Amino acid sequence: MEVYLDNNATTMIDPKVLDEMMPFLTEKYGNPNSLHKYGSATHPKMVEAIDHLYTGIGAADEDDIIITSNATEANNWVLKSIWIDKILNGDKKHIITSEVEHPAITATCKFLETMGVEVSYLEVNEEGVLDPQTLRDALRDDTALVSIMWANNETGKIFPIKEIADICKEAGVLFHSDATQAIGKVKVDVKEIGVDMISFSAHKFHGPKGVGALYIRGGVSLTPCFHGGEQMGGKRAGTVDVASMVGMGKAMQLATNPMAIAYEVNHVGMLRNRLEAAILEIPDTIVIGGTENRTPNTTLISFRGVEGESMLWDLNRAGIAASTGSACASEDLEANPVMNAFGSDSELAHTGVRFSLSRFNTIEQIDYAIEQVKKAVERLRGISSSYAYSPKNHVSGLGAH
Amino acid sequence: MGMDSLIGGTIWDEYSQKVTELMNNPQNMGEITEEQAEAMGAKLIVADFGAESCGDAVRLYWAVDPKSDIILESKFKSFGCGTAIASSDTMAELCKGKTVDEAVKITNIDVEKAMRDTPDVPAVPPQKMHCSVMAYDVIKKAAAQYKGVDVDSFEEEIIVCECARVSLSTLKEVIRINDLTTIEQIVDYTKAGAFCKSCIRPGGHEAKDIYLVDLLEEYEKEKMAKAADASLSGNIAFADMTIVQKIKAVDKVIDDNIRAMLIMDGGNIEILDIKENGGYIDIYIRYLGACSGCASSSTGTLFAIENILREKLDQNIRVLPI
Numbered sequence: 001m002e003v004y005l006d007n008n009a010t011t012m013i014d015p016k017v018l019d020e021m022m023p024f025l026t027e028k029y030g031n032p033n034s035l036h037k038y039g040s041a042t043h044p045k046m047v048e049a050i051d052h053l054y055t056g057i058g059a060a061d062e063d064d065i066i067i068t069s070n071a072t073e074a075n076n077w078v079l080k081s082i083w084i085d086k087i088l089n090g091d092k093k094h095i096i097t098s099e100v101e102h103p104a105i106t107a108t109c110k111f112l113e114t115m116g117v118e119v120s121y122l123e124v125n126e127e128g129v130l131d132p133q134t135l136r137d138a139l140r141d142d143t144a145l146v147s148i149m150w151a152n153n154e155t156g157k158i159f160p161i162k163e164i165a166d167i168c169k170e171a172g173v174l175f176h177s178d179a180t181q182a183i184g185k186v187k188v189d190v191k192e193i194g195v196d197m198i199s200f201s202a203h204k205f206h207g208p209k210g211v212g213a214l215y216i217r218g219g220v221s222l223t224p225c226f227h228g229g230e231q232m233g234g235k236r237a238g239t240v241d242v243a244s245m246v247g248m249g250k251a252m253q254l255a256t257n258p259m260a261i262a263y264e265v266n267h268v269g270m271l272r273n274r275l276e277a278a279i280l281e282i283p284d285t286i287v288i289g290g291t292e293n294r295t296p297n298t299t300l301i302s303f304r305g306v307e308g309e310s311m312l313w314d315l316n317r318a319g320i321a322a323s324t325g326s327a328c329a330s331e332d333l334e335a336n337p338v339m340n341a342f343g344s345d346s347e348l349a350h351t352g353v354r355f356s357l358s359r360f361n362t363i364e365q366i367d368y369a370i371e372q373v374k375k376a377v378e379r380l381r382g383i384s385s386s387y388a389y390s391p392k393n394h395v396s397g398l399g400a401h
Numbered sequence: 402m403g404m405d406s407l408i409g410g411t412i413w414d415e416y417s418q419k420v421t422e423l424m425n426n427p428q429n430m431g432e433i434t435e436e437q438a439e440a441m442g443a444k445l446i447v448a449d450f451g452a453e454s455c456g457d458a459v460r461l462y463w464a465v466d467p468k469s470d471i472i473l474e475s476k477f478k479s480f481g482c483g484t485a486i487a488s489s490d491t492m493a494e495l496c497k498g499k500t501v502d503e504a505v506k507i508t509n510i511d512v513e514k515a516m517r518d519t520p521d522v523p524a525v526p527p528q529k530m531h532c533s534v535m536a537y538d539v540i541k542k543a544a545a546q547y548k549g550v551d552v553d554s555f556e557e558e559i560i561v562c563e564c565a566r567v568s569l570s571t572l573k574e575v576i577r578i579n580d581l582t583t584i585e586q587i588v589d590y591t592k593a594g595a596f597c598k599s600c601i602r603p604g605g606h607e608a609k610d611i612y613l614v615d616l617l618e619e620y621e622k623e624k625m626a627k628a629a630d631a632s633l634s635g636n637i638a639f640a641d642m643t644i645v646q647k648i649k650a651v652d653k654v655i656d657d658n659i660r661a662m663l664i665m666d667g668g669n670i671e672i673l674d675i676k677e678n679g680g681y682i683d684i685y686i687r688y689l690g691a692c693s694g695c696a697s698s699s700t701g702t703l704f705a706i707e708n709i710l711r712e713k714l715d716q717n718i719r720v721l722p723i
Contacts, residue, residue, distance in 0.1 A: 084436075215658045307456065309482035313413075313424060326456070326482075333617065383486060385460040386453055388478035389432040397449030398458050
């Protein structure tokens with residue numbers, strides 16, 4: 001059996017989304033900015049997509065949702081344009097973010113530091129989320145922007161986004177949130193929260209890769225990053241990828257309507273809990289970050305004595321796709337920031353395996369995954385030095401290098 | 402960079418078939434108990450290296466014949482990724498039938514080579530070379546335990562890059578002989594720093610005593626000190642001087658030979674910059690006061706300045722007025 005449990009990395013395109021996209025990859029290939037009928041043929045579905053996007057996140061008509069190539073572009077745009085507008089050409093100096101953001105935020109902030117920007121990377125608490133008081137303490141008169149994720153990609157933990165937005169509003173500081181891991185998993189309503197900007201990516205909610213968006217509340221001005229034609233009201237030049245935009249609109253509708261969110265919470269959440277409960281029956285396993293306030297599809301579990309990459313290896317052989325933040329599984333041997341936040345020197349940093357589900361997973365798949373996870377843990381603990389025999393007088397040397 | 406580095410997630414694609422097979426089905430995985438060792442008439446050695454919190458750990462079991470020092474049986478248990486398990490397995494295999502003294506000579510490079518499918522293609526991607534180092538370290542610990550000596554007694558030299566086993570003395574020599582100034586050059590010349598990259602600078606996968614950036618800095622300081630000493634004794638070629646020394650030397654020649662004349666005519670000269678340009682050393686100057694409008698500033702005076710600098714300092718000097 002093939003079981004895909006890596007939906008926080010990317011998702012399959014919903015066949016209904018693909019159906020919407022196909023005409024624009026075939027006969028309706030016009031440039032939307034052309035005046036002739038090839039151009040205008042693209043407009044009805046683009047308008048529909050925009051409607052879905054605005055409805056999906058609760059945006060008002062005077063707000064902007066600008067189509068980008070992905071959330072990474074949207075995040076880069078926010079940070080770099082805030083730097084240009086408020087720091088280079090203003091009197092601000094400081095940006096606040098958290099230590100567990102996606103690299104699209106963290107690496108961009110590191111770059112801005114080389115350009116003289118002061119950045120605070122706020123620590124998260126033992127549950128892996130930002131404590132609102134930590135933010136209050138970090139705000140300064142010269143803070144230009146607060147950028148805090150809506151939900152974490154590794155743990156699925158949901159940040160206290162309403163409180164963060166209120167604190168920012170009170171301080172008069174712009175608040176941006178990377179909502180990539182939240183759309184379609186929990187309700188994202190920009191008006192209700194009072195957030196100034198959010199980023200998201202279609203391929204995380206069963207849309208195509210290579211398309212995302214930046215929501216900008218009406219009245220917030222942001223210098224464009226891409227200059228060129230008048231697409232997107234001049235805020236993001238470049239011919240719009242019509243098929244992708246239409247696909248993202250459809251994916252948004254399918255993922256964020258009230259029925260869909262209810263299904264995510266009830267059904268996907270039930271599957272996740274079933275998987276998690278069965279795994280936790282294995283001795284020496286824990287859920288990293290705890291089980292409260294999470295996206296319904298995600299669980300990050302540590303298996304003592306089993307290194308994350310070898311766990312993925314065995315699961316992969318069994319046809320199951322999962323993910324690990326273990327340093328050993330990365331190209332540069334760097335553990336991911338979430339693992340480091342929980343203690344890079346702790347066993348957890350190397351033993352965490354993330355299972356992220358979607359609405360396309362079935363109960364049969366989950367039961368198969370449970371069986372295979374148990375098998376993998378048994379085999380790998382059989383190999384593991386953490387569970388190895390030692391003679392009576394042997395003093396373990398399995399300490400630090 | 403280049404076309405090979407554009408697509409990520411290729412770590413597993415780069416494992417050799419042997420690494421894959423050993424990960425799926427390790428041959429020497431297991432334990433040797435005291436009873437089993439006794440039954441073989443052997444001494445049981447159990448050595449540990451690494452830690453779960455470091456990402457990899459191994460426990461090595463040897464049954465050693467006390468008369469011949471031959472390792473009769475060798476088993477391992479390992480916490481780590483696929484390459485760590487495959488490396489530990491290969492290491493345990495290579496130990497079998499060897500004397501303890503012979504086993505100590507097995508390095509991580511031997512382990513990696515033994516896992517290759519074809520002699521020229523590495524068994525693991527560069528960043529995974531690190532996993533085989535643990536296999537080497539645990540052998541030393543086992544041997545030290547058997548012989549009742551300190552682990553350090555097996556290491557004859559200080560190893561800076563454990564993945565490629567490049568020693569401190571080799572690195573210092575190669576840097577000096579080839580006048581290396583960048584990390585990329587060190588990687589090209591010695592392979593040190595090409596694998597897990599921990600030895601390049603602090604903050605990598607593993608903390609080190611000595612980093613490649615330290616060696617470059619040390620060499621740079623050494624060169625600088627040499628230049629300062631030579632300049633003090635007066636016997637240093639202009640080309641070997643530091644930029645500050647060059648500026649001072651040029652200024653001194655101008656002070657001693659030229660400036661007085663220019664001042665007498667109501668002018669002066671300032672040095673703007675010194676740049677190496679192919680085989681030439683270009684000195685950029687600017688005339689001040691009366692000189693700036695003087696007809697001979699671009700002919701006679703200029704040639705005079707250039708000639709005296711060439712004679713006193715270096716034949717390849719060109720003087721360029723701005």
